Amino acid sequence: MSQDNVSKIKERLGIKEVVETYIKLEKAGSNFKGRCPFHNEKTPSFFVSPDRDSYYCFGCGAKGDIFTFVQEYEGIDFLNSLKLLADRAGIKLDKINHKQNSQENLLKEILEEATIFFEDAFKKNSEVMIYLKKRGLNEDTIKEWRIGFAPNGWSNLSDHLKKKGYKESDIEKAGLIKKGPKESYYDRFRSRIIFPIHNSNGDIIAFTGRIFGAEEDTAKYLNSPETELFKKSEILFAFDKAKGSIRKNDFAILVEGQMDTIMCHQAGYKNAIASSGTAITETQLRNINRLSKNLVIAYDSDSAGFAASEKAWKVALSIGMDVKISPIEEGLDPADLIQKDPKKWKETIKKSEHIIDVFIRKISNSETDKRKIIQRVIKDIVPHLKYISSSMDRDHFVKKVAEAFDISIEAINEEVASYEDDNGESLNLNNLSKSSLVEREKFDELALEKRIFGVMYALEKKDEEEFKMMQEGIINIVGQEGYDKILESINEELEEIIFAVENSFDEKNIKIESKELLKNLKIKKLNNDRKKILLELKKAEQQKDEELENNLLLEINKISKKIQEIN
Template identity: 30%
Template sequence: MISKTTIDKVYETARLEEVIGDFVQLKKSGSNFKGLSPFSDERSPSFMVSPVKQIWKDFSSGKGGNVVAFLMEHEHFTYPEAIKYLAKKYNIEVEETEQSNEQKEQADERESMYLVSGYAQKYFSEVLWERELGKAIGLSYFKERGFTDETIKKFELGYCLDQWDSFSKTALNKGYRLEYLEKTGLSIVKSDTNDPTNSRTFDRFKGRVMFPIHSMSGRVLGFGGRILSSDKKAAKYLNSPESDIYHKSKVLYGIYYAKQAIAKEDNCYLVEGYTDVIQLYQRGIHNVVASSGTALTPDQIRLINRLTKNITVLFDGDAAGLRASLRGIDLILEQGMNVKICTFPQGEDPDSFAKNNSLETVREYLTENSKDFIQFKASLLVKEAANDPIKRADTVRDIMNSISKIPDKIQKEVYIQECAKIMNISEAVLFNTLAQLGKKGAAESTKNVQAQQEAFQVVKNEPAQQKVDVQYELERKIIEVLLLYGGMRQEFEDLVLKENESGDLVLEPESLDARVYEKIFLDLQDDEIELANEQFRKIYYKLIEELNKDENFSVNKFLADLDQQLVAEISSILMEEEKYVLHDWGRKDIFPKEKEKGIAQLVSETILTLRCFLIKKRISSLQTNTQDSFDSHNEVLEEIMNYIQLNMLLNKKLNRVIS
C-alpha cells in the first residue's frame, strides 16, 4: 500500500497540464487548455484541461476527472500505478508497505501481464549486460550497429539466451505464473498429444536480441526480437502475439521516447524499423517513431494526431514496393493531417544514413528532401506512366483519389492546382474527376444508410419530448457552487417568513454575512431538505465536512481523497460550462456574465428555486392523496392553500410570474 503522505505529495506536486501534455497536444484557450480527444476520433477540439481546478473533461466521450483519473482512463493504470507513475515523473520517493500474497493474487489479469512483461524486459537487459553469452553475442551485435551504451540502456534493449527455456524457467522460479507467460507470448507451451497432462515450455524469443515495445506512458506492452543466427527457416524479426495488453495495430515503436519532441517540433518522422528509430534518436532526431514493419493503421495515425498534425514519412532509397507503401498516405490524409515524404539516396535507409552522417547533415537532408505528398506521388507515378496515355490517365485518377480523402476543401483546391501543373492537365478536368469520385462515395454511403434503414424499419411516431429533471439540475448546481465558491464570504439577503399586521404571511429581508457553504447548509437544514441524488448526497456531506474543517479548501486536495467515480462526477460538474469556451464566443463579440460577480444572488436563487420546486411537488402529492373524509379533506386543502401562498411569495422574490 502507498502511504497517504506520498499520495498527498503527488497531488500537490503533479501539474495536470504537464502530465496530459505528454499524451495530447494542448493549446492555450483563455485560462484553460484545449486539444483533440484522446478517447475518440475527432477533428475539432472537445478536450478541455483546467490548470486552476486541476481537472479535465472530454466532451466527446463524457469522461473527466483529475490527473490520476486521466492516467487510469488513458493508460489503463490501476490507482497505485498512476500514483507511482506521477511519483517517478516528479522525482517523489514512494513510501509503501509490502503487498501480501493475497493482495498480489487479487491483481487483475491485465496487471499480471504488465508485471510479467516488465520483468521480462529487466531479465533480457540483465542477460545482455551481465551474462558472458549476453555480452559476447547480444551486446556485440548492438555495438556493431553503432549503438552507444547510453542508447542501449535508454531503449532498454536486451538479449534472450539461445537456450530452449532459460527465461521461462527463471520467471517461474521467481513466482510468475505460466498462465501469464503464455498469454503475453513470452513462453510457448506445447502439450504431449499422447499425454495432455505432460507439457513442455519454450522461450518464444530464444537466441534473439530484444526490442521492448512501450506504451505512451512507458509500460512494456510486448517485444520485437531479431534473430542473429543464419537459420533461413526462422523469421528475421518476431513480434509478441496479440494479447490483452499488446495490439500491434494500435502501437508505435518509440512513441514513449518521442512524444515530447513530436509536440515541440510539431512534426513526426515515421520510419519502418526499430533500428531506424534508435539510430535517428541517437543522432539527435528525437521526434521519430516506427510502425514496426506493419502496414500503417488508422489507430497508429490517431496516436500521432494527438501530438501533431504533421507527419513526414521516411522511405529507404531502394524500398521495394514503394507504391504499395503509399497506400498508408491516404489513411493519413483521411485524418486531416499534413503529409510529407522523404526518400534516402540509393542503398541508404534511415538507420545507415543517420549512422554515417552528422546531425547537421541529417537535419539539412530531411529539410531539403521532404516533399509534399502530391509532388512526390505525382513524380513517382509519372515516371512509371512515361509516354503511355492509359497509364497516365490511371496516374491522374490515383492522385485524385488521394486528394478526395482530404476533408478540408481549401486544401483540396490547392492540391488540385498543384496536380494540374505537374500533370499538365486542366484544373476543370481534375475538378470534374473529383466530383465524380465524390458522387461515387456519396452513392455508396446512401446505399449503406438505406440498407440500415430497411434492416431497422420502425413505425413513425411523434418524437418524445425529453423532460428536464429539475431537481437533479438544481442539486447539481448546489454542488457546483460549493466546489467553486464554498469557502468565500458573502453578504446575503436572507428571507424570513413573518406575519404582518393584517395577519398575512410575508417574506421580510434580513442581511446575513456568512460563508457560502454555511448559507447553503443552514437553508437546506431549516427546510429539512436532503439531496435526492445519491451521488450528490455523498459529495455534499463530504464537501460540507471539508469546508467546515479547512479554511484553505482546495478542490485538487479534496478530489485526492475521493473514489474515482465521484471524481469523474465532480469533474463533469465543474467543467460543464467550459465547453462553451470551445466555441470562442469572444470572437463573435458575445461575452457571458462572470459568475464571480453575483455569487450571493446565484446561491439565493438556486436555493429559492429548489424550495419552489419541492413545494410544487408537495402540493401535487397532497392533491393526489386527499382522503375521502370531509374533515381530513379540509385540513389537506388548508395545507395546500398555505403552500400555494408560500410558493407565490418565493416566486415574487425570484421576479417570476406564476399562474
C-alpha cells in the same frame, strides 16, 4: 470505472492547476489563456475556465476537462489519465475489477523480470555488442533502450521465471512461451537480439526479437503475440519516448523498424516512432495526430517500403494529417543512412515533400506526352486527392496539379468526384458541397440562438439569479420544447460559444448584452409569427374568405405594434 473517482479527482484538482503544470497561463478576464499545447501558435488562443473546469482552443478546436487534457497531452487513454490524476490528487482509486488489475500488474512484473534476464544474457555475449556497434549504436543507447539477448535453448527464460515463482500459465499469458505439440512449453524467443516494446506510460508490454547467431531458417524478426497488455494495432514502438518531442517539434517521423527508430533517437531525432510488427493502423495514426497533424514517412526506399508507406499515407490523409515523404537514397534504410552520413539524413528530412508534390515531381520528370501525363494524374494523383479529408487542402492541391500539367480544375474535380475507392464507393464532391451549404444555412439561422445561450451559460457560474431569469425569459419566448431543441442543436459547440462570449464581454456588459439578446429573440419570434400569418393570409385571399382575411390582418397589426413597442 466509478464516476465517484472522477468526481473526487475534480474536487481536488482544478483545471487551471492541472493545465499550469504543462503550459504557462495568464489572466484573461474571468478565464486564463496561454499558447495551445496541441498546435503551434504565436498568439495565445487557448483558454481555460476555472468556473466551468474546462478548456477551449480557438485555433484548433481542442476542448474538454482535466481528463481529456491529460489524455491529449500525455498521449494516454482515459484509464491511465485517471490513474495519473488520482496519483497527483493523492486519491486512492475505488477498486474496480480487482482481478483484471492484479492480472495486468502480474504480467508487467513478469515482463520486467524477462527484460532483466535478457539484459544479463546480453552482457555475457560480446558478439551481440560488437554487432550492434557495427550497426551504429553506442553503449549508452543500448542501455537506455534496454536492448537484450535471448540465448539459444528451449527453456532458458521459462526456467529462470519459474525459479522466480511465476506459473507457466502466466508466463504464457505474457507472450513469452508457447505450448508445443506434446503439451510442453518452450521459449518463444531464442537466439535473438531483444528490443522491449513499451506502452505510452513506459511500461514494458512486449518484445521484438531479431535473429542472431542461429543457423535455422526462420523469420528475421519475431514479435510478441497479442496479449492482454499488447494490442499490435494500437501500440507504436518508442511512442512513450517520442511523444514530447513530437509535440515540441510539431511533426512525427514514421519509420519501419526498431533499429531505424533507435538510430533516429541517437542522432537527435527523438520524434521518430515505428508500428509494432504490423502495417500502420488508423488507431496508431490517430495517437500521433493527437500530438501533431504533421507526419514524415521515412520508410525503406525499396518497393516493399514504398508499398507500406502508401498504405500509411492514405490512412493519414483520410484523418486530416499533413503527410510528407522523405526521399531516402536507393538501397538504404534510415538506420543505414544515419550511420553512413548523419548530415545526409538531416538533409533528407528537410527535403521531405507532401505526397502530392512527390507525384507531381515524378510525373514531370518522367513524362512529356500530354495524354500520358493525364493518364498518370488519373492513376497516381487522383486517388490520393480523394483521401485528403480537408476540402480546402484538397482544393489547394487540385489547383497545384492543374497548374503543373495545364489541366482544368473542373476536369480534375470531376475525376476525384467520380473516383471509386477499393470498396466501390465514390466520393461525390457535388453532394459534399450541397451538404456544406445546408450546414451553413443552419448556422446562420442559429446565430442569434448561439449568442443568447452562450451569454446565458456564461452567467451560470457568475450570477445564478441572472442565469435563471434569462433561462425563464427564453422559455417564455420560444417555449420549453423550443428551448430544448435549440440546446440540442448547439450542444457540441456550446463550450466554444461560452468562451467566445467571455472573451467579448466583462461581467457588467454581459448583463446588458443578455437583455439586448432577449429583446432580439422576442422580435425574431414575433417576426416568424407574422410570416406564418402572412402565408395564411395569402391562402385566405385565394379562397376569398373575407372574414378570415380581416381576422388575420388584425393579428398582423397586433404583432407589428408589439415589435414597435419593443424597439
